[in-house]
Amino acid sequence: MSNFHPKKTIVWIQGITCNGDSHSFFNYSSMKSFANNFEIIYHPLLLTDYNLEEILTSRDKYDYLIIEGSFTKVRDYVDRCGYSFEELVENLSKRVDYIICAGTCASFGGIFRERDKINITGGLFSGDKEGGYWSKNKKVINIPGCPIHPRWLVDTLLILKDEKKLLLDEFLRPKEVFSYFVHHGCLRNEYFEWKIDTKNFGEKEGCLFYEQGCRGPMTHANCNKILWNEVSSKTRAGSPCLGCTEPDFPRTSVYETKTRMSLPAVPYGISKRAYYTVTGVAKSFRVDRLEQKLIEEKR
Amino acid sequence: MITPRVCGICSHSHVNATILAIEDCYKNLGIDLKLTNKAKYIRELVLNAEKIQNHIKWFYFLILPELFKINKAKFAQTEAFKDKEWFEAQNALSSILKMGAIFSGQWPHGSYAMSGGVTCDPLESDILNAKNYLFEVKEFCEERLYGCSIDEFLELDNIFDLIDGNSTLDLAVTFMKESGFDKIGKSYDRFISFGDHKGVNEPVKALKTRLFKTDIKFVEESLKNSFFDSSEKGFTYSKSAVYKDKFYEVGPLARLMISKDPMIRDCHRRCTDSVITRIIARVKEIAMLLKRSENILENIDIGEKSLTAPKYMPKDISSQGVGVVEAARGTLIHKIWVEEGKIVKFDIIPPTVWNLGNGTPLNPAIAQKAIIGLSSIEEADFVFKSFDICSVCTTQ
Ligand code: SF4
Numbered sequence: 001m002s003n004f005h006p007k008k009t010i011v012w013i014q015g016i017t018c019n020g021d022s023h024s025f026f027n028y029s030s031m032k033s034f035a036n037n038f039e040i041i042y043h044p045l046l047l048t049d050y051n052l053e054e055i056l057t058s059r060d061k062y063d064y065l066i067i068e069g070s071f072t073k074v075r076d077y078v079d080r081c082g083y084s085f086e087e088l089v090e091n092l093s094k095r096v097d098y099i100i101c102a103g104t105c106a107s108f109g110g111i112f113r114e115r116d117k118i119n120i121t122g123g124l125f126s127g128d129k130e131g132g133y134w135s136k137n138k139k140v141i142n143i144p145g146c147p148i149h150p151r152w153l154v155d156t157l158l159i160l161k162d163e164k165k166l167l168l169d170e171f172l173r174p175k176e177v178f179s180y181f182v183h184h185g186c187l188r189n190e191y192f193e194w195k196i197d198t199k200n201f202g203e204k205e206g207c208l209f210y211e212q213g214c215r216g217p218m219t220h221a222n223c224n225k226i227l228w229n230e231v232s233s234k235t236r237a238g239s240p241c242l243g244c245t246e247p248d249f250p251r252t253s254v255y256e257t258k259t260r261m262s263l264p265a266v267p268y269g270i271s272k273r274a275y276y277t278v279t280g281v282a283k284s285f286r287v288d289r290l291e292q293k294l295i296e297e298k299r
Numbered sequence: 300m301i302t303p304r305v306c307g308i309c310s311h312s313h314v315n316a317t318i319l320a321i322e323d324c325y326k327n328l329g330i331d332l333k334l335t336n337k338a339k340y341i342r343e344l345v346l347n348a349e350k351i352q353n354h355i356k357w358f359y360f361l362i363l364p365e366l367f368k369i370n371k372a373k374f375a376q377t378e379a380f381k382d383k384e385w386f387e388a389q390n391a392l393s394s395i396l397k398m399g400a401i402f403s404g405q406w407p408h409g410s411y412a413m414s415g416g417v418t419c420d421p422l423e424s425d426i427l428n429a430k431n432y433l434f435e436v437k438e439f440c441e442e443r444l445y446g447c448s449i450d451e452f453l454e455l456d457n458i459f460d461l462i463d464g465n466s467t468l469d470l471a472v473t474f475m476k477e478s479g480f481d482k483i484g485k486s487y488d489r490f491i492s493f494g495d496h497k498g499v500n501e502p503v504k505a506l507k508t509r510l511f512k513t514d515i516k517f518v519e520e521s522l523k524n525s526f527f528d529s530s531e532k533g534f535t536y537s538k539s540a541v542y543k544d545k546f547y548e549v550g551p552l553a554r555l556m557i558s559k560d561p562m563i564r565d566c567h568r569r570c571t572d573s574v575i576t577r578i579i580a581r582v583k584e585i586a587m588l589l590k591r592s593e594n595i596l597e598n599i600d601i602g603e604k605s606l607t608a609p610k611y612m613p614k615d616i617s618s619q620g621v622g623v624v625e626a627a628r629g630t631l632i633h634k635i636w637v638e639e640g641k642i643v644k645f646d647i648i649p650p651t652v653w654n655l656g657n658g659t660p661l662n663p664a665i666a667q668k669a670i671i672g673l674s675s676i677e678e679a680d681f682v683f684k685s686f687d688i689c690s691v692c693t694t695q
Contacts, residue, residue, distance in 0.1 A: 020307025020407045026356065027393040027406070035380040046379055047364035111304050147307065147408055201413045202338075202605030204420045228405030229397045231428070237404030237411055238418030238605070244408075295422075 007036075008063040008161050011055060011096070012043040013088050015078055016112045016120060017069025019045065020147035021103040028150035029230060037161060038064075044080070052081050056091050064157060065096040070105040070112040070120045071133035077120070089133070098160060099123065099139045102153055107142035107171070108132075108247040124172065128247035142172040146244035151226055152177050171247060173220065181268065182241040183216035185224030186233075192217075195282045196290050201238060204294050208240040210264055215243030215251075217267030305647065308356075310407040311349045311399070312626035313647075315342060316633040318412045323620025324637050325414065325609060337603035338416035340595045341402050344429075345411060346624070347588045347595075348399025351436065352392045352406075353627035354551075354585045358444075359388035361684050362578060366471060368677075373474060377467065384443055384467065391439040398432040398592070401425050416606030423601060430596050437589050444468050449586045456561035458579055459569075468582055475575050484574035484682035486669040490553035491542055491653070493518075493632070494625035503557045504547060508564065510557060515621060517543045518632065520648055539656025539664055540648050546664045548572070549629025549653040550686070552580040574669075574685040581687075615640060626650055628687055654686045 012022070022045050028034055041062060042048050042055045050058075071085065072078060078085040093099055101123040104110040108122040109132065121132035124140050134140075143152050156174050159166045167175040183189070191197070191207035198206025208214035216224075219241050223233045234241055243249050266275040305313045322332055359377060367374040376384045396406040402419050403409035411418050437449055445452045446466025459476075462469045475481070491504040493515055502513040519541050539546070547553070552572065555563040562583060566576045622633040629650030636644040656664035663671060666686050670679040 018304050018307040018310075020304065020310065023307045023407055026389065027396055029390075029393060031380075031389050032386055035386075040380065046360065047368070146304065200606060200608050201418045202416055202420055229393070229400035231397050232400050232404045234404040234409065237400075237402065237409065238420060239404055239410045242410070 007039040008157070010038050010040050010043075010064045010066060010157075011062050011092055012040060012066040012068065013092065014044050014080070015067065015069035015071050015085050015106065017103075017105060019068075021068040021106075021145075021153075024147040025102075025150050025153060027229060028154055030154075034154055038157060052083070052088075056083065056088070060095070062092075062096050064098050064100060064160070065092050066100045066102050066153075067106045067123065068102045070109050071123055072120050073133070074116075074119045093137070093139070097139065098141060099137065100153070100156065101140060101142045101144075103148045104144040104146040104244055104246075104249050107144040107173075108249070110146060111250050114250065125247060128171075140172060141166070141168065141174065143177075144171075144173060144245045144247075144249075145221065146249060149177075149221075149223070149226070149228065169220075173245075177222050178220040178245065180220065180222040180225055181217060182219045182221050182223045182233075182235070183267070184222070186216055186235045187224075188235060191290060193282060194285070194287050194290055195279055196287070198238075203238065205290075205292075208235060208238075212240040214240035215246075216241040218265070219243045219246055220268075221245040304408060306649070307407050308353060309349065309626050309628070309631070309649075311345055311403060311409060311411070312624045312631050313633070314410060314412050315346055316622040316624040316626075316631050316647075317635070318414060319622030319624065320620045320633040320635040321414050321622070321637075323622060324616060324618035324635065325611075325620075327618050327620055328616060330609065330611065332415045332609055333607050334416055335603040335605070335607065337599055337601065338605055338607075340599050341417045341419065341421075341605070342412055344592055344595050345399045345403045345409075345417075346626075347592045348395050348403075349406065350627045351395045351585055351588050351592075352399075354581055354588075355388055355392045355395070357627075357687050358578075358582060359385060361687065363467070363471065365681050365684060366474060369478070370474065373470065387439055387443060391436045394432045395436045398429045398436075401429045401432075413606060415608050416604065418605070420605050421599075421601055426596055426599060426601065430593075433589065433592055433596065437593075440585060440589065444582065445586065449589055452583075452586050453590060457565050458562055458583075459566075468579075472575065472579065475578070480681075481570035481573050481575045483673060483678060484577065484669045484685055485572050486548055486665045487546065488572045489545065489547045490556045491547035491549055491630065492553050492557050492625060493630045494623045504542065505553070505556050508556070508567070510559075513542065515623065515632070518648065519544075520646070520652065538652050539658070540653045541656065546656055546658065546662075546668075547653060548665045549650050550577075550581070551584040551627075551629075552577045553629060554625060555580045555583065574682055577685045629653055 040046065040048060042050055042052060073086045075084040080088060101107045105112055106123055108125045108127055109120055113120045124130065124132050124134055124137060126132045141156065143156060145152060169175055169178055188207045192209055196206055197210045198208055198212065214235065216235060224235065227233055243251060266272050325332055363374055363377045364379065367378060376382050379385050400406050402421060403411035441448050444467055446469060458472060462473055488507045491513065493502040502515055504511050504513045520538055556567065563576065563580050566579055570576050617638045619636045624631045630653065631650055632648040634646040635642055654665045658664035658667050666683060670682050673679045
């Protein structure tokens, strides 16, 4: 294997997690290229050359620390081979150039934060509030997603490695991924424009916004641009976006779009006046083509 | 939405178990949701993709690296992030998940099933695409793992017949036999399975090779020997699942013993419930699941409805229900209690609490029993890995 550039090193550790981000990463489709650029020094689910003990007692510097799972300082919540999560983080965070909070749990606290909102947080945020495990840490990059998309992670690592510009938004998310909305590229967009809801789950036709509570128009992520597992996405498979990359995930009311006196919530960054006006106009027309099945069977 | 996040490697098994539990709630009120074959097929297919992925990952990410530790020269072709065959295996597991994701939108953490069916509405071209991914994985398994066609492999009733040094499975089996792995990792030789799997769609337990009908109502989750905080006794987060106070092994070995699979029964006759039988059973299940998925893809009628919507919304019902799924590592049970549409109680019994329950020195649990008397930590570690004890599902 060609090896012109020295490989960058990665140490991967876990807080409170379901392992979903690791398993999502294992789906990465250009793994040979990944392996040509990076070396995983330690990963809890892989048999690596070094064990955790050896990593923690070494004085080596590493390039990237990837943290998966919610952060906590409570020892009883996480115990990794006799070390608390805090011991892992304190030990390793000083010896790396960048800290990547992989997944919504590591970024904002995620689903595990629901259990104890004080002691279970993200790295730099607790939900959408600043201040999580750290109050400040300049090395942190957040890549939320429940789970993370393998490309969001590896693309970010490659941009850092090549010393290209990595722009981050206010939640420290890479803009290349999180300037898009899940709504962008959804095959149901035309139904959204004309406010035609899907009649039921299990159909290609109709938008999932009103009845099914799709969060696509408010959720930052390029799911419908790069697709999942390279083939599909939630909305393409007929299930609504759950907003899993946002700091307020998990929301309590899923599968319904909040209607205020029968006015629905509005897409991100669009004024209520503009949105309701357009909605009213769109709804006043009937578009026959969109009321029909996409593929009509004529015998 | 929450339940797939119980576990990142079995997320779709959890989705299925929850939806089955909710459908059972309807059934207990006398409401039959009448799923179409299409919906049932798609659910099974998505689940099969997850299981095949699990099995391949376990064999290539856990078992082979352990063998590599013991004999570097023999297993050098499978080193993680370095060798060709490991990359091929990684490609195979991501391809089979592509097959699944065509129907589930993504893996992990899709939410593709709803009461009454599934959310996707595939075209013929989606089915064809799925077949292509399946073909790729089949080819990998035939060329690397089995060294013969899936059909030939499934015909075999003696695994030791296959051995001609051609395939990775051969290599592993021969090496494990030479290393005496047919003598270690034995447990009670008691198996149980509650969900649907090949040829068996009712709860059955097996004491060695004899089968008995069982009833899920005798399953209990015991906290007897679990300690949730560090105390002097040492601590563990694991609960135990018992059937009439006894521990049973769940998983591929249990399923294949119960469905009287000739190859596994033969292997069991020679090596009983040792690690070698357990490992062969799990690798064999890959071939069975591939074959089954191929059949499903041939038979899906996309003209049927994906979802038959329940007439009553969940928010109007009070009921209780149980959902059972045969996940990669064994029986997974979700129990749910609903009052006026609100879930008031939810209980999950994942496979690992069957295999890794906590016993006592006099009455050890499945995996505990299997490691008693071993000569080294390494051996014990290997036996644990043969069960693929999953720490994530244990702690929920
Ligand atoms: S289903 Fe969701 S993402 Fe797709 S068009 Fe409708 S609102 Fe947008």
